[in-house]
Amino acid sequence: MEEYRGRRKKGYQTPTGMHDVLPQDQRYFQKIYNICENIVSFYGFQKIETPIVETAELFSKGIGLATDIVEKQMYVFRTKGGDWLALRPEGTASVVRAFIEHGMQSLPKPVKLWYFGPFFRYEHPQAGRFRQFHQFGFEAFGEKSPVMDAQIVQVFYNILKELRFDKLVVEVNNIGDSQCRPYYKKLLVSYLKYRLGGFCAVCRQRAKENPLRIFDCKEEKCQRIKAQAPQIIDHLCEECHNHFREFLEFLDELELPYNLNPYLVRGLDYYTKTVFEIFSTSTENFNSSQQDSEYPPKLYTKEDGGSAETPLKLSEEGEKGYTSKDALVGGGRYDNLCKILGGEPTPACGGAAGIERIVKAMKQRTPKLPQPQLPKVFMAQLGNLAKRKSLKLFEEFRKNRISVADSFGRDDLKAQLKASDRIGVQLTLILGQKEVLEGTIIIKDMKTGRQETVKLEKIIKEVKKRLKKA
RNA sequence: GUGAGCGUAGUGUAGUGGUUAGCACAAGAGUUUGUGGAACUCUUAGGGGGAGUUCGAAUCUCCUCGCUCACCCCA
Secondary structure, X not given: OOOOOOOOOOOOOOOOOOOOOOHHHHXXXXXXXXXXXHHHHHOOOEEOOOOXXXXXXXXXXXXXXXXXXXXXXXXXXXXXXXXXXXXXXXXXHHHHHHHHHOOHHHOOOOEEEEEEEEXXXXXXXXXXXXXXXXXXXXXXXXXXXXXXXXXXXXXXXXXXXXXXXXXXXXXXXXXXXXXXXXXXXXXXXXXXXXXXXXXXXXXXXXXXXXXXXXXXXXXHHHHHHHHHOOOHHHHOXXXXXXXXXXXXXXXXXXXXOEEEOOOOOOOOOOOEEEEEEEEEOOOOXXXXXXXXXXXOOOXXXXXXXXXXXXXXXXXXXXXXXXXXXXXXEEEEEOOOHHHHOOOOOOOEEEEEEEXXXXXXXXXXXXXXXXXXXXXXXXXXXXXXXXXXXXXXXXXXXXXXXXXXXXXXXXXXXXXXXXXXXXXXXXXXXXXXXHHHHXXXXXXXXXXXXXXXXXXXXXXXXXXXXXXXXX
């Protein structure tokens, strides 16, 4: 065993790219979770939790050995027993594994599952990207109809709507399947082969390793060449073409504003046919406001009719009209994955949302979420006898579901009232030596400052009465 | 993996080679013995870490760690 290095003299910090989710942020996480759970269960998804650690091979087989996620971003380690395990970099492969492992093929289709939890990718952290981050996602198994693709998009869309995202753009594309994509890839490669010189250095590299990726480039010269390049949607096999057309029709029917982006390619190998991403178009970087005022965000408009019969084109020369570059949500169909991972061939689709990214966008919109309910009653106590009684009384309140703040550690009444004031309670109860002996307690109204002595056994009733009035 | 900027109490900051390292907020204690919000007093707590230059470093150099941002890629 290697030595543990990097010992610090002064305290510890989270490792690179890892973050504590502090109480302030818990409220955002909780809100997202609640809305998600609420909506998703309406659509018939059931929650699943898979381990954070899986056999490394699950991901290399599932996501693809040559993908960046597996190749460079996976936390892989060997156990004492010699197994290679990995911190999960995404959710789909795990859910598929669970689906197969527990024989869910025999469940009535479609089988709909959702999850919410941490994921890990070893990469340089930056805006909207962390080494540990959280996602929620849904997967639907056993439905090959594009109606499921559309519903998945719809569910994400609804959740974001419910979270007050108003300007959302759904980008969609179809990247073909095992029938047509290999053929298209060849076509593209041969197109690129004779034009490599015109590309930027990065794209030349991309052309070799992952040709579809050249579409991501923003260089002007590359833009020009790729504008002429064959596009996957023009070379779909009939099945994919129809699937895509129907998918778009469903989106139209749902009145989901989408934008067809023929350049949308996703970095995971398992996708077939439908892929999509959802962006928020609202004022993302309003700190760098100069740019925003000079280049007011342009919104994509929905393609007319959405029919695949009309020529498919992008509204602006591949230029994104919105400032946010990070997708809030990404997903698609993966009809081959179940088989790849050793299960029955099962069509499936799903997607995942980045929670930190959503939180970031929420904060920009509404920097302050309403405060959680604070206690309305404070209990102050004086002297040992009273302190002992107070503890007991505190339990009485809990049984009656009245939340009470306390400061049992403090003995000074002044300090206790100060603390009580800071919490902003409505009533403060004061129990001292004298009151305990008399079997009474003081109720002090913090607004008016008036106080009243009541019988100790009636205190719950009295407090309830006062809280109700206010 | 590549590139840029940054790193002073819990938070926000001042200080560009010699200061007891200053200020604000927050936190805690108190201003005579059982009554809050104001004011005042006091306390806690600081230059990420390490080397070097120098008589002397928060300040200059290097390394390292971390943060932020971008490339890449993705949620």
